[in-house]
Amino acid sequence: MRTKSLLLAACFSLAFAPATVAQTVAGSGIAPATVSNSAERAIGFAANAPEGAALAILTADSSLPAQANALLDASGREAVAAAVKAAGFDGSAGTTLSLRGIGTRPRILLVGTGASPTVNALAEAGGKVAQEMKSEAHPIAIVGSFDGAQAADVGFGFAIGQYRFDRYKTVGHKIPATGAVTLVSADPAAAQAAFDGRSKPLADGVRLSRDLANEPANVIYPDSFVARVREAFAGVPGVSIEVLDEAAMRKLGMGNIVGVGQGSPRGSRMMLVRYRGAGAPAAPLAFVGKGITFDSGGISIKPGANMENMKGDMSGAASVMGAALSLAKSRAPVHIVAVAALAENMPDGNSQRPGDVVRSMSGKTVEMINTDAEGRLVLADANEYVAKAYAPRAIVNIATLTGSIVGALSDQYAGLFSRDDALADRVIAAGKTSGEEVWRMPLHKNYAERMKSDIADIRNSSGDGPGASLGAHFVGFFVDESMPWAHLDIAGMNRSSKSTPLVPKGMTGFGVRLLDELARSGE
Incomplete structure (x- = not known):
């Protein structure tokens, strides 16, 4: 049982109105701490x-x-x-x-x-x-x-x-x-x-990502995601962990991420895992993952067919944590911060509505056109927070962001978007080396016109057009243009409907190997 706070920070004046009644999270009958997967071969x-x-x-x-x-x-x-x-x-x-x-x-x-x-x-x-x-x-x-x-x-x-x-x-x-x-x-x-x-830590990272994404949404939600990741990093040297709860995010003015989760009784979280190896640069490389632990679409509710797969809409967050675990366990000489932007997007009397306006941490305003375009919202606040709090040398987003990228690239490549050619080249090279390949997609200046709002700084959906590129433009709107930035849309890659040699059927852990290689590849 928990009651959402009735207090809002002054800087959050355009964000949601919090719940006024206590809400109960029903028990699932599942005790994840007492069960595990069948033993693997040593x-x-x-x-x-x-x-x-x-x-x-x-x-x-x-x-x-x-x-x-x-x-x-x-x-x-x-x-x-x-x-x-x-x-x-x-x-x-x-x-x-x-x-x-x-x-x-x-x-x-x-x-x-x-x-x-x-x-x-x-x-x-x-x-x-x-x-x-x-x-x-x-x-x-x-x-x-x-x-x-x-x-x-x-x-x-x-x-x-x-x-x-x-x-x-x-x-x-x-x-x-x-x-x-x-x-x-x-x-x-x-x-x-x-x-x-190297190999075993990397396999451990892939396993963590797959486990988190395969778990049902009544087991993995923002708070339990945090607990599971803390457990995975217990005793690993060189690691520090920061977690922002809803109260902290409200004080910081994060209207996007808290607004996405306001229809759920399970509060939103932002988790940051920092690892700095011996001899690593002072400024970290930031990996920021979308962590929607279940995506119903909210008020703009999805069709029922295949909605069960939306438990995996946090695959980006799972994979940045898997990459961080691999790098830390192998004591790689790198400096990274992995960010999981965690929320559950549910329909409720308190859910945000199409037409609402919310404010990001930096004060930028967003008009809600479609509450099912929620992943870009949590990434917006996560990008702004990690840039301010950790001063990274580059930001790489990874997210199951759009169905549009699946139509363009199927399950052969993740979509890569970037304003920085040097960073894009590094990501492409890391993809080829790791076996998790990407294909660069366009970010045209005209996309800004399509995402303009009549009443706010930007709207979260255009309703039509090149959806993957427009979604990437929205995410990049919340990253300063002087910051090297790349965005990976992995909506076609996070789940496999059949087994391949390295990817058994189910959630793939895509991105762990790529991000691990990217961090190791240096400048």
Whole structure:
């Protein structure tokens, strides 16, 4: 039970009128602290494959690498060669061939990497093994022609490829096999060090993002998001956490973010996680994520079909926290601040209405045209706050902002918008390196005309036109033009309807790898 305050700061005169009655958040019957996902396979490195383990052999062509040949006797090698020839397996990237009944190994899985595989290709091969062998009852050994660092890349792919979210399954659920996976390397110590130093923290960051976004909205809402992230960062050195509640945001004049959440009994929050590694620059790089923990559309309510997926409208916020966790756990020599702008957008007698006017932290006024254009509103106040309080050297927004970007880019790229060519180039490069690619979209000066309001500084929707670009223009309106700024619209990328090697079906954690790479890439 909580009662919303009746007091407003003077600077908030154009914001919402708060609730005048107590509201109750109904219990869900779910106790998230007492349940977890099924255990994953432990990942380790060794010079030899354990006896009795199923073999996953990574190969660039139709021949077996020397490490694999050494694990098979002559008859086993002949049997595999015959099967490869009969199946036409050529080792091209993504191809597989599963064999049983050969020698003493319970199963042999061949996975193609393609010639001269990249870091991402090796990771995808590892993820392919995780997907193909998820029901394998035996421990698994992965062998191939890779050095220590490459073995760590394969291990990373296996780690995020085996991800699952099954903590609420109780009837007829077959718990996946959990036998250990061993990556065979000529230098297992170097492989383990590379994995522990970079790959495992990055996998932990992806896992945090996916967990937050996969959770139902009766479990993850602004306050519980904060609690879950605090738990993830407990004991991680170099980290400081700041959380603004509704009272603090009202005093600061944040009419946008608090206005979005005023129809919900669950109060809005702004969470900022700062990490500064040894030797990092004085000014941080700011990652600002949209954190709408459920988006009904508010008074401009969405159609019912597929509305359940709106629990993932906080994927941007989840991914900035995942990236921060990866960078902090790996003790990267970077300085970042990750911001989650958290609110629940619900219809209620106290919800903001189309036609309302609210004021941002800096005093800019916004006319509400569509209450379902809410993500840009929470980003507006978050951008202004992080710029004032943390003086970052650049701001990068990430958000499931528009359906328009899905129509333009489908699920192949995130949309990139920026006024700064140098920053845009860095984001594009980080996307290619990480495997989370972006495509630059236009920000034309004429978009400002389409977003003009007759009664305020800007309106939150034009009603028609290039929706993704207009939404990006709105977000950028609240960032000083002297500040390097980029905006990523990930509405087509945050959820997958089918499993791929690195992304099991469900929420993807898109952006964690990209932002991690961007922070490490320097100026």
